[in-house]
Amino acid sequence: MNELLGILPVKLKESMKDNGIKAFVADQILDWVFKKSVVNFSDMQNVSKENREKLSTLYNLFPFKNVEVLESSDGLAVKGILTLEDGAKIESVILKERDYYNLCISTQCGCPVDCKFCLTGITGFKRNLKAAEIVGQILWANNYLASKKIDHRISHLVFMGMGEPLLNYDELIKSLAMIHDEQGFFISTRKVTVSTSGFIKTIRQLIEDDVKLNLAFSVGCVNRDKRIEIMPVEELNPIMDVAKVLKEYQALHNRKLTLEYTMLAGVNDTDQDIQDLIGLAKYLKAKINLINLNPHNKIPFKEISNSKLHRLKTMIQNQHVPVTIRFRKGRDISAACGQLGESRMEEANENGND
Template identity: 40%
Template sequence: MKPNLLNCTYPELERFCSDLGEAPFRARQLWQWLWQKRERDFGRMTNISKGLRGRLTETAAVLWPEVLQVQASRDGTTKFLLALEDGQRIESVLIPEKDHFTVCLSTQVGCALGCTFCATGQMGLVRNLSMAEILGQILVAQEHVSGLETDVSLRNLVFMGMGEPLLNWENLRRALGAVHDPLGLDFSKRRITVSTVGVPGMLTELGAAGLASLAVSLHAPTQELRARIMPRAARFPLDDLIADLAAYPLQPRQKITIEYVLLGEVNDDLGHARDLVRLLNKVKAKVNLIPFHPSPELPYVAPDSSKVLAFEALLKSKGLPATLRKSKGQDISAACGQLRAEVAANE
């Protein structure tokens, strides 16, 4: 099978071109065609010699995930069902904001963590995504946005779709290199967020790499409650996680985003809010509150709106920054925790 050049880091692409007997600048040209111009046909890479275009066609490929289905929500959110080379399927979500788009990206087929309020977690883990499969989702989203009658661009990337990003750290790290490269996808660090339950050791790697902002899926203010609703994530003790977050390297005025899904009658009362304030008192944090959206396959109900507002108000009164996030794309099952692609290879 021909190698997919979207799986190459820039140094690897340079070596690939060198093996074909080409000068290093050819890699730079090819890199720009792949990422900036989103070109998949070597024959249309016009500033590359005809001979090299022929050799590239014979020896390599440029493969994006195949778009099987595009669903549009009433609120403008768009969900993509994507097929991978081996028949596995993933979902990614394009979210409209006031002056830009954000794309929610998957890093694994399924997820090993099995959080009890997340549809993806009920799938189990099938496999990690490659660098090409991670970045291919961005290319698909950019192509979709370019076809819209709008001047609004895709500006933010959030790795909080299917899977736990830090359990696929090597491929994520490689992908983030192309994301940052000025000759590649050219996104700034402050426009990229990696969401994790907090994997020991990997948090240190992410912080040292300095390639993205950090969001932590916390969802419970005590170890006991976290173990009940996130049993596998809770194998990483909460005290250790908080210690890692307190030590996490941040820029001035930068904060760690704490994601907290409010589950009706489970983690949404004022006692939980007070526990959360105490837990985070040594962490530079801001809290993103997400009211749960019920799903027939998940054993939870939505929180009462008055309790949600009271929870938010208590956090703010104690000096903990908090925002209430409206979960978009609910009518197409594209909201937080709802991604669950049917996996063709397992049917």
């Protein structure tokens, strides 16, 4: 059966026509899925029973077998633990911003990159997600907001959930087309940020394919020797070469570039480390986002003190580089940055697989 969310609306309409479904019915279905956020054909009230039954034999609409929802006590984050058709689980987090909703989206089940400060890396890698499974997370989130009578749909996306998006390049590009499509989720790519730990070959591919995105580069540490210790990706993708290709990418358009910097006490928090980070930000005309580590007993690092975090922020500001500190939403449900996959890990621990 075809995954409905993996087919661009224009192609879907053709496919429905080939199966005897009239054009106006196809439009109604697109409206139910992408505007009204319905996840079952049976809920499409203005579509005839005959057509609904036909559709359910032709397409799989919702790519998740089961959904478990955890709501944070601060009301700012909702985590969906989504079970895929093969039983694997991924996580996705709705983040409430001041006047809109953001979704932190996963692109892989687990992650092969193995950043030493990230729980997702510790859980290991299972497989890449298909485009339908990537955009299915938006449908889940919109359906959740509708079920709570919240008069908003997801308007911003950050590809910062489980996985390294650029290692699932083809499905990422397919999902961006669904996200951007007027009859799809219709979210401007200016409101989409893709995070990467820095893969030179695929950033070059973005350039060749003329894909314009806001990128967030996870720095770890600018010093190569220190970076290798916490981000093994550095071995084949030296940070200075990544910086050069990012600069080339930035020169082609004026999309935002953010340097994500996870603070690890005693590892990347000296004044020299921050000075190097400032130098990189100036070279790339990028904004810096300081993220204090979300500590966990499986991660061999500690967070830095709040006073130090603010001192480092001031040090950056004094050199006229834009800087923010990421507020850690949803810590109580392990929905904060670098914590996704925690639920899977707990399960593994319960099953004695630790």
